Amino acid sequence: MLRVMDPSRLRARASGRERCPCCPDGLAEDARARCAGLLTAALLFGPLLLMIWLQRRRDVDGTRGPGRRSSVPAAEPNALSGRGSGGCSAADPVAGITSGVKIVLTGDGAEAARLVADEILAALRAKPNLVLGLPTGSTPIGVYEHLRAAYAAGEADFSRVHTFNLDEYLDLPAEHPQSYRFFMQEHLFSGVNVPAENIHFPPSEGDDLVRRCAEYEETIERVGGIDIMLLGMGRNGHIGFNEPTSSLASRTRVKTLTRRTLDDNARFYAEGEEQPVLATTMGIGTILDARKILLQAIGAKKARAVQAAVEGPVSSFFPASALQLHPDVTCYFDPEAAELLRMKDYYRSTRAHELRLKAEGRLAARS
Numbered sequence: 332m333l334r335v336m337d338p339s340r341l342r343a344r345a346s347g348r349e350r351c352p353c354c355p356d357g358l359a360e361d362a363r364a365r366c367a368g369l370l371t372a373a374l375l376f377g378p379l380l381l382m383i384w385l386q387r388r389r390d391v392d393g394t395r396g397p398g399r400r401s402s403v404p405a406a407e408p409n410a411l412s413g414r415g416s417g418g419c420s421a422a423d424p425v426a427g428i429t430s431g432v433k434i435v436l437t438g439d440g441a442e443a444a445r446l447v448a449d450e451i452l453a454a455l456r457a458k459p460n461l462v463l464g465l466p467t468g469s470t471p472i473g474v475y476e477h478l479r480a481a482y483a484a485g486e487a488d489f490s491r492v493h494t495f496n497l498d499e500y501l502d503l504p505a506e507h508p509q510s511y512r513f514f515m516q517e518h519l520f521s522g523v524n525v526p527a528e529n530i531h532f533p534p535s536e537g538d539d540l541v542r543r544c545a546e547y548e549e550t551i552e553r554v555g556g557i558d559i560m561l562l563g564m565g566r567n568g569h570i571g572f573n574e575p576t577s578s579l580a581s582r583t584r585v586k587t588l589t590r591r592t593l594d595d596n597a598r599f600y601a602e603g604e605e606q607p608v609l610a611t612t613m614g615i616g617t618i619l620d621a622r623k624i625l626l627q628a629i630g631a632k633k634a635r636a637v638q639a640a641v642e643g644p645v646s647s648f649f650p651a652s653a654l655q656l657h658p659d660v661t662c663y664f665d666p667e668a669a670e671l672l673r674m675k676d677y678y679r680s681t682r683a684h685e686l687r688l689k690a691e692g693r694l695a696a697r698s
């Protein structure tokens with residue numbers, strides 16, 4: 332059949348200026364060539380890019396594609412629930428074998444507290460003169476309750492233990508209800524038998540603070556260094572009172588608290604009551620010197636901090652991220668605190684592997 336062509340189109344074609352049907356602004360000859368090139372590139376590289384993206388997602392999520400088999404065991408939902416099943420003590424060779432930073436996703440905050448207390452009690456049995464680094468805040472209260480209960484039941488003896496608190500407000504007397512000495516007395520020391528002379532706090536009153544902070548470090552050294560450092564974490568990532576931008580090598584010193592930390596802690600002070608803005612704190616370097624670190628985070632308000640501490644870059648702007656530099660850290664997170672973690676499946680399977688190897692006795696040190 333004879334096809335009649337629009338004369339204007341014929342003229343355009345003759346002059347090489349025909350419009351491209353799929354790109355109205357383009358000219359036919361070169362535009363068609365361009366379109367064909369783009370189409371070919373999309374067909375060739377599109378599926379490739381899609382495959383790379385899917386693979387990266389699987390790596391990040393720790394998930395596997397449907398139908399693929401793996402030797403990774405599914406985490407037992409109740410694998411962590413038996414008393415004593417969860418942890419490894421300072422004397423336990425499991426520590427640090429499966430990974431430097433171990434993540435334990437607990438069923439709730441109470442389980443986290445029990446597992447952390449079990450770790451400390453197991454370490455105490457193995458080393459009666461255990462040296463503990465201790466935090467304040469709402470997070471460790473459950474752990475302290477377990478330690479007091481163990482002592483009351485005659486299952487733990489703290490008579491040779493040394494404790495070093497992480498931090499203390501400057502110029503707040505020990506009898507002030509917001510002082511950390513008051514807190515520790517109320518939540519732990521009144522219920523266990525740590526001798527008073529073995530309880531240590533960084534200097535928080537008087538003069539010569541630089542020298543006395545250095546002496547605090549020397550006292551830690553003199554008793555053999557901290558075996559277990561228990562930690563909570565502020566929403567801005569502070570550990571102790573190491574606020575953002577603290578040197579990762581810092582030692583015990585005076586720090587100025589950030590507005591955010593002051594706001595977070597304002598709830599403990601009465602309306603109009605003066606809130607300390609200075610504190611002495613172990614440094615990040617002091618914390619990293621401990622042989623073993625146990626970090627706890629409970630509740631949704633810690634979810635961003637948890638994600639940044641564990642999966643973010645190491646940065647003095649987020650002090651808890653420095654824990655990634657330590658070879659033996661175990662983190663206990665309840666479901667709300669763990670909400671934003673990207674590799675939850677991986678952490679669960681890692682934990683299941685560790686518990687299996689431990690149950691099989693394959694991680695015990697040969698004597």
Ligand code: GLP
Pocket residue numbers: 466467468469470471497498562563564565569570571572592
């Ligand atoms: C204070 C303490 C920190 C503690 C933090 C978190 O700032 N200096 O050592 O980790 O509070 O408190 P909470 O456990 O109440 O969230």
